[in-house]
Amino acid sequence: MLKDDILLKLEKNPGRLITGGGLAKELSVSRTAVWKAINTLKFEGYAIESLKNKGYRLNQNNDVLSEYLIKSALTTNFLGNTFEILETVDSTNQYLKKMNFLLIDEGYIVLANEQTAGKGRRGRIFCSPKKEGIYLSLFLKPTFPISDLHFLTLGIAVAVAKAVEKVCGFRPQVKWVNDLYYNYKKICGILTEATLSTENNAIDGVVIGVGINTGTVNKNVATIATSVEEITGKKGFRNHLVSEILNYFEVIYELLQSRVNKGKEYILNEYKKRLFLVRHQVWIIDNKMEYLVTVLDIDKEGSLVVRNDKNEVIHLRTGEISLKLEGVKDE
Numbered sequence: 001m002l003k004d005d006i007l008l009k010l011e012k013n014p015g016r017l018i019t020g021g022g023l024a025k026e027l028s029v030s031r032t033a034v035w036k037a038i039n040t041l042k043f044e045g046y047a048i049e050s051l052k053n054k055g056y057r058l059n060q061n062n063d064v065l066s067e068y069l070i071k072s073a074l075t076t077n078f079l080g081n082t083f084e085i086l087e088t089v090d091s092t093n094q095y096l097k098k099m100n101f102l103l104i105d106e107g108y109i110v111l112a113n114e115q116t117a118g119k120g121r122r123g124r125i126f127c128s129p130k131k132e133g134i135y136l137s138l139f140l141k142p143t144f145p146i147s148d149l150h151f152l153t154l155g156i157a158v159a160v161a162k163a164v165e166k167v168c169g170f171r172p173q174v175k176w177v178n179d180l181y182y183n184y185k186k187i188c189g190i191l192t193e194a195t196l197s198t199e200n201n202a203i204d205g206v207v208i209g210v211g212i213n214t215g216t217v218n219k220n221v222a223t224i225a226t227s228v229e230e231i232t233g234k235k236g237f238r239n240h241l242v243s244e245i246l247n248y249f250e251v252i253y254e255l256l257q258s259r260v261n262k263g264k265e266y267i268l269n270e271y272k273k274r275l276f277l278v279r280h281q282v283w284i285i286d287n288k289m290e291y292l293v294t295v296l297d298i299d300k301e302g303s304l305v306v307r308n309d310k311n312e313v314i315h316l317r318t319g320e321i322s323l324k325l326e327g328v329k330d331e
Contacts, residue, residue, distance in 0.1 A: 002027065002029060002033060002034075002037045003037040003038075003040050003041055005027055006023055006027070006034065006037050006038065006041070007041055007046065007058075007066075008068055009023060009026070010046075010048065010056065010057065010058035011058060011066055011068045011069055012068070013057075013058075014057075014058050014059075014060045014062070015057060015058070015059070015060045016057055017051065017054050017055040017056065017057045018055050018056055018057065019054070019055035019056075020034045020035065020038075020055060020056065022055070023056075038050065038056055044064070045064050045131065046058065046062060046064050047059035047061060047062040047063075047064075048062075059236075060236065061234065061235050061236030062236060063131070063214075063215075063235045063236045063237070063238050063239075064131075065085050065111055065113060065238055065239060065242075066239050067083070067085060069239040069240075069243075070083075070239050070242050070243050071243075072243075073239070073240060073243035073244070073247075074243050074246060074247060075247050076107070076246050076247060076250045077250065077254075078105070078106060078107035078250070079107040079109070079138065079246040079247075079249065079250040079253075080107060080109050080243075080246045081105065081107055082104075082105055082107070082108050082109070083108065083109030083110065083111060084109070084110050084111070085111045085112070085113075086110065086111065086112040086113070087112070087113050087114065088112065088113065088114045088115075088116060088130070089110075089112045089114075089115060089116070089135075090115065090116050090117040091115055091117050091118055091119050091209075092110045092111070092112050092115065092135050092136060092137035092209055093119055093137045093191060093193060093207050093209040094117075094119070095110050095112075095137070096108070096110050096137045096138075096139055096207045097193065097195070097207055099139075101139070101141075101195065101204055101205040104139060105139075106139060106140055106141045107138065107139070107140070107250075108138065108139040109136065109137070109138050109139075109246070110136070110137045110138075111134070111135065111136050111242065112128075112135045113130055113131050113135075114128060114129065114130035114131070114135070115128035115135050115211075116128075118135065118211060119191055119209065126189050126191075126211045127218045127220070127221055127225075128211060129215075129216070129218055131215065132213070132214065132215035132216050132217075132218075132227070133211060133212055133213050133214050133215065133227075134210065134211070134212040134214055134238055134241060134242060135209075135210075135211050136209070136210045136211075136242060136245070137207055137208065137209045137210070138207070138208050138210075138246075138249075139205060139206070139207055140152070140205065140206045140207075140208065140253065141203070141204075141205055141206070142203055142206060142253075142256070142257065143203075143257060144256060144257065144260045145260075146194075146196070146201070146202075146203060148256070148260060148264065149192070149194055149203070149206070150177070150192075150302055150317075151256060151263070151264055151267055151302060152192055152206060152208060152253070152256075153177060153178050153190055153192045153208075154177070154267050154268070154271050154302050155249065155252040155253065155256065155263075155267045156190055156192075156208055156210060156245075156249055156252075157174050157177075157178060157180065157190055157271065157274075158174075158248070158252060158267055158270040158271055158274070159245050159248035159249035159252055160172075160180060160188055160190070160210060160212065160245055160248075161173075161174065161180060161270075161274050162244075162248045162270075163241055163244035163245040163247075163248055164180070164187075164188075164212075164228070164241070166244055167237055167240045167241050167244050168228050168231070168232055168237055168241070169232065170182060170231055170232065171274070172187055172188070172274070173274050173275065173276035174271060174274045174275050174276070175276065175277060176275065176277055176295075176298070176304050177302075177304070178190040178191070178192070180212075181276065182226055182231055183226065183231075185224060185225055185226035186213075186221075186224060186225045186226070187212065187213050187225070187226055187227065187228070187231075188210065188211065188212045188213070189210075189211045190208065190209065190210055190211075191208070191209040192206065192207075192208050192209075193206070193207045193208075193209075194206045194207075195207075210245065212228070212241065213225055213226065213227035213228065214227055214228045214229060214235075214237055214238055214241070215227055215228075215229050215235065216229065217230065228241075252266065252267060264300070264302075267302075268298060268300065268302065271298065271302075272297075272298055275298065277295040277304075278295050278296070278297065279294070279295065280294070280295055281293070281294050281295075282294075282295055282306075284306070284316070291308060291309070292308075292309065293306035293307060293308050293309075293314070294306060294307045296313070299315055301315075301317075303315040303316055303317050304316040
């Protein structure tokens, strides 16, 4: 379509003016057709400036998800080689899980501008307002043991944290096991879901979902959540953030695949640097029981090491408990 061709020209020259006449000549259409296509793009949310007798330019803070902009910043071998950008979906994880894993390549990515039934851990809803976040799911076919599967969750948390640090300029912290926080408010949630073979209990495929608040936070969760825009005062991070998350995570994932122990060691070192629960008291919620403990560390298998009120040291495994930081509201 003409509007897609024009958008690609503008995306390749962010912040630079391109004349309507130049676009019309290059694309073999009338200037009126260019003008109509530009207006359609503006209506779709693209931040395009029109300057009389000078031309058009795409604002560098444009925040509409773009395949070209994402792929142009990728340094990956396979992550993001194929992906879809959806306007609205119930859940990007559910969308991917409905696919035939035998027919899609490892590294397949699904992005959406809105989720109507975004998923969190333990059946919770992840609030996913339209164009106010990154809602991303990726598909993997890991070959390492099932017992190490939870390192994918730790690894993607590290990748997201590193990407935010690089692109947005602030340092989020990790709340064990799968949330990123800034100033005691949640900014990102991660959900890892594996499908196992019924024949040999091997991993058929893994879908990892990442939800990052980038724009305005829903008023219903404003007391416990924050966003990139609230922290930085700026928009325009979504495409670059997606690219860097994939860049960082592929390095981590390939290390896990080729040298699993080395990969685990790297993930734990980077994860510990960003863990903000150490020396805090937290509420452990295990089934219907709640008890207060002090966080000591993360062990070599990614378990949370805590001390209870009987001075007993306990190692808590991923997926068995929820955490509620003492003095801080939790989602």
